[in-house]
Amino acid sequence: MRVLFVTSEAHPLVKTGGLADVAGALPLALGRLGVDARILMPAYAGLLDRVEVTGPARNLGEVLPNVRAQLVPARDPDGGRQLLLVNCPALFERPGGPYLDEHGHDWPDNFLRFGLLGRVGAMVAVQGAWPEWAPDVVHASDWQAGLTPAYMSLLGARRPVTVFTVHNLHYQGIFGREILPMVGLPDVLFSIEGLEFYGHVSYLKAGLYYSQFLTTVSPTYAREIQTQMGGEGLHGLLSNRAAHLQGILNGVDQDDWNPAIDPHIAAPFSADDPSGKAACKAALQREMGLAERPDAPLFGVVSRFVEQKGIDLALSVISTIVDNGGQIVILGSGDPGLEWHVRGAAGAMPDAVAARIGYDEGLSHRIQAGCDALLVPSRFEPCGLTQLYAMRYGTVPVVRRTGGLADTVIDVDEASAGTGIVFDHPLPSELIGAVRRTVDLYRTPDAWRATMLNGMRLDHSWDRAAREYLGLYGEVLHAD
Ligand code: ADP
Ligand code: GLC
DSSP states (O other): OEEEEEOSOBTTTBOSSHHHHHHHHHHHHHHHTTOEEEEEEEOOTTHHHHSEEOSOOEEEEEEETTEEEEEEEEEOTTTOOEEEEEEOHHHHOSSSOSSBOTTSOBOTTHHHHHHHHHHHHHHHHHSOSSTTOOOSEEEEETGGGTHHHHHHHHSOSSOOEEEEEESOTTOOOEEOGGGTGGGTOOGGGOSTTTTEETTEEEHHHHHHHHOSEEEESOHHHHHHTTSTTTSTTOHHHHHHTGGGEEEOOOOBOTTTSOTTTOTTSSSOOOSSOTTHHHHHHHHHHHHTTOOOOTTSOEEEEEEEESGGGTHHHHHHTHHHHHHTTOEEEEEEEEOHHHHHHHHHHHHHOTTTEEEEESOOHHHHHHHHHHOSEEEEOOSOOSSOSHHHHHHHTTOEEEEESSHHHHHHOOBTTTOTTOOBEEESSSOHHHHHHHHHHHHHHHTSHHHHHHHHHHHHTOOOBHHHHHHHHHHHHHHHHHHO
């Protein structure tokens, strides 16, 4: 079976969040099951120099009005992933990130940049743009790839089947109607039965409407997005499509996130011999300038600073953590106001509170390895990966009962196989209660150790998720 992944990021090439982790790991896991998977993504600045180009580029001509592009076949040197890169320097060769410029503003031509990605996806899928390789399944993710199924609906008689995965319903790719001719889409698609959403064009709705099957990244989030509260205005469409919507939990890349072999951390450890974790904690306290106290419960946060993640809630429990003899390390970036508050908290209590504003893959591993507990107080969370990494690293997650957090963390008071602390509502008072319970558990060493080991022994490998996707592809192909 041949599967084309259309995505705007993939670890280890380009990453802003969990989508990259999934888009990097799932094709490899499917590869282990015999699937021939390729990743179609933009050739962002410098990417062509970081991959092995495996053949000549193919000129695709004018893909969108006045936008010419090439397809470049490549392999990533780390994992051997097969890539097809959309090369269009005018749109992708620039500083900043995949979606934002250096000042944190959306690129004003994102509609064109991801319109191009979507269009090339459809050309590979249906029009033989890469003639030696025609996919059976096109698997697109999030709004950035949402137009692929829409273009496909307009093209060609024999089409591969389409699966669309929602990693986050909050980001929708909404643009004015006037962009339609610029991305070469006819006006007839601008309809409630199409990609129109409250008078605008929605790339996410295009993906949801024109794909044969929809998935999201946890069973609970699959239910939440069908409700008015969690549906971000799309619950009607999603509940209509409930028979073609499934939640499949993400996995953990067992090579990238394995404390026994992790090159980023101070000492290796495992469920069989967790002793190295103490050295990781001491090293993290030193690195972050915290007092080197082995007995202080050390909390961590690794997150984008956006409303979704409840960073404001995490800030509201810092004094509780410190008053209870604990410490906290925060790594992340995003909202400038939150960055300012996080810096301020670290400046006020440098022995107990440490912050690093920015993106740092190595430090994210050292926080997972060195902390005792990880705070994930999300308002909503489609799946969440940091709590899975935490459990693998013997770090007890403290999470809100929502989306994938609810599906992956068992509260210690609810089962002997408990793996973390779970609270219900995104309120400071509830998070304060959860932090107090965490500190009490930490000060009960046998119970703490049992909780750590329960988490470390869980199997969240990608092989399980890949088998579920493979089964799904088979069903959709059969139904076609
Ligand atoms: P989301 O995709 O919503 O950001 P996830 O929990 O699914 O949330 O995935 C976040 C991913 O991004 C994880 O791999 C996490 O370690 C990583 N990450 C988030 N912020 C940072 C940061 N500042 N530095 C390094 N890694 C980060
Ligand atoms: C999104 C979600 C996150 C999920 C990730 C990967 O970014 O916010 O919960 O884990 O995608 O699916």
